[in-house]
Amino acid sequence: MATNPRAGHRPRLAGEGVAFGLSFLWLGLIVAAMVVLDRRGLSISDILGLVVVALAVFLPVALIWVAVLVLKAARAMRDDAARLQSTVEGMRRAWIREQQAAGLALKPSVEEKLDEIAAAQRAAEDRMAMFTTRRNLPFTVSPNTPPEGPDDNQPTLALDNPEPAPEPVRPADFIRALNFPETEHDEEGFAALRRAMEDHGTAMLIHAAQSVLTVLAQEGIYMDDLRPDRARPEIWRAFALGARGPEVAALGGIRDRSSLALTYARMRSDPGFREAAHHFLRTFDRRFVAFEAAASDGEIAQFAETRSARAFMLLGRVTGIFG
Template sequence: MSLVARITSLAQRDALTVTGIALTAAWLFLVALFWLLVPEAEGSPGGIARLATVMGTILPLALIWLAVGMARALAVLRAEAADLRLRLSQMRDMAATRGAPPRAALPDADEAEPQPRPVPAAVPAAAAASRAAPRQAADPRPQPTRGSGEPRDPIDAETLIRALNFPDGADDAPAIAALRAALQDPGQARVLRAAQDVVTLLAGQDLYMDDLPPDPAPAAVWRRFAAGERGSAVAALGGIQDPLALDIAASLLRKDEIFRDTTHHFLRHFDAMLARHLPQMDDAQVAVLAQTRSARAFMLLGRISGIFG
């Protein structure tokens, strides 16, 4: 029982005790008043009369304290029930957010998409178009598409890593700020939302990334994977060894079409994110990245999908 519930229960029990004492005193006062005011009977009372007098005095007292005891027990049960409801609520909240951020922590999709900058009013649209055309013609390289991962995201490695781990709760202000900053870029928004989807689906099966610490893989293996190597050369990335987690995730991948599509979507975007950002990270940052919740989901799902050999 929590401290607050215990204090509440003790306060209620003390109030009931005071009530019982007051009722007892009132009853004894009435008995004494009756004893003093009743006229004396001629002759000595018989045994039945004496027994009735004793029982009439004691039984109400017994009933009073029986009621007090039952009320105190009921107060304890109510306090324990309230404490249990509070604990269950906390457990539900923890299960809902553990390893996966609540939707309230993520901005809406409209906030994640950067708004196009308007052309200043002093520059006519035709002039802006005429200046843009020579630049496009002078650059023979193909322009990156929206989903190609270019241009590179302006956020630094520390912010990205913090965002990929998701906030621990509504009070984790640094992680929430990092997440919002990362979501300002469409490429990062895609990988973060894909990671959130798979982590949330796994949490729905009681698979929490916090409970699945991976065997650490060398930073060189991560770099080889980001460079495009596959198979046994990067097998160390499948560092999630928990057999129950592997069985549950593999079963979901086989039987649940939504989970399968979400997994492939996440693996594709996380792979592209590694190719973009891993070359700019040092080995210490790669090691921290590998411990994030998103990376743990990637290692688990990548292993059962066979991309690590």
């Protein structure tokens, strides 16, 4: 069965046809009235006067009804917009609940790897503490044993630490560790993370960042989804030197209103997360001061793109440390 290709235009053509028909009808009535009145001996001025009177009587009534129809259409459009907004908000909340349920049901493999690394580090620290604090048995000197000179081998005291201190974390490892491994097969990421965890201050920052990132993921907030405004390296350096407020306001480049609102609500309702967030901000501040002193502008720009730095921007914006 053939279809009419102009079927979709019928309402528009019908409306235009009605408008043209009413216009011609009005003009026809005016001409007919002038002809009839002219036959009765009325002049043109009298006829125009009658037309003006008719317009004065009927035009306000027509305008009132037009205004009523316009208000009715506007109210209907407002109701439709409100229903659409409610539907979108319901879909967004349902998506967030699904993300929260998925985050609670399955523990991410990256978090499991970090827990294993932390457990291994604690075990190594315990073994080192046991080694360095054990007591050495005293040596027994017999009367026939000649006294040893100062250059002879002597037992190492328990308080001595003959092993050199660990080397500072390289900026590349520091940046890679704070971005966390991409997947469970990211061998370079886990290697950088292990090297960075050997430094006590960096390990504290990694644990603090892991805590806040886990809670934010439960709220459906993922750092990879955020697109913050980039701040120049000199602004990061000013923050490391102690600048606060409007001078470093560019660091709060997170503009996602939904993420800001959810983070603010979680901090108000969850004291544990609020404490973890403040601990992360303090640890980030202290460790970044040490990193900035030896980092180039390019390394600071790379550092600003890490997941930990984005979490710092988000929480700093919520807590108001950028003014």
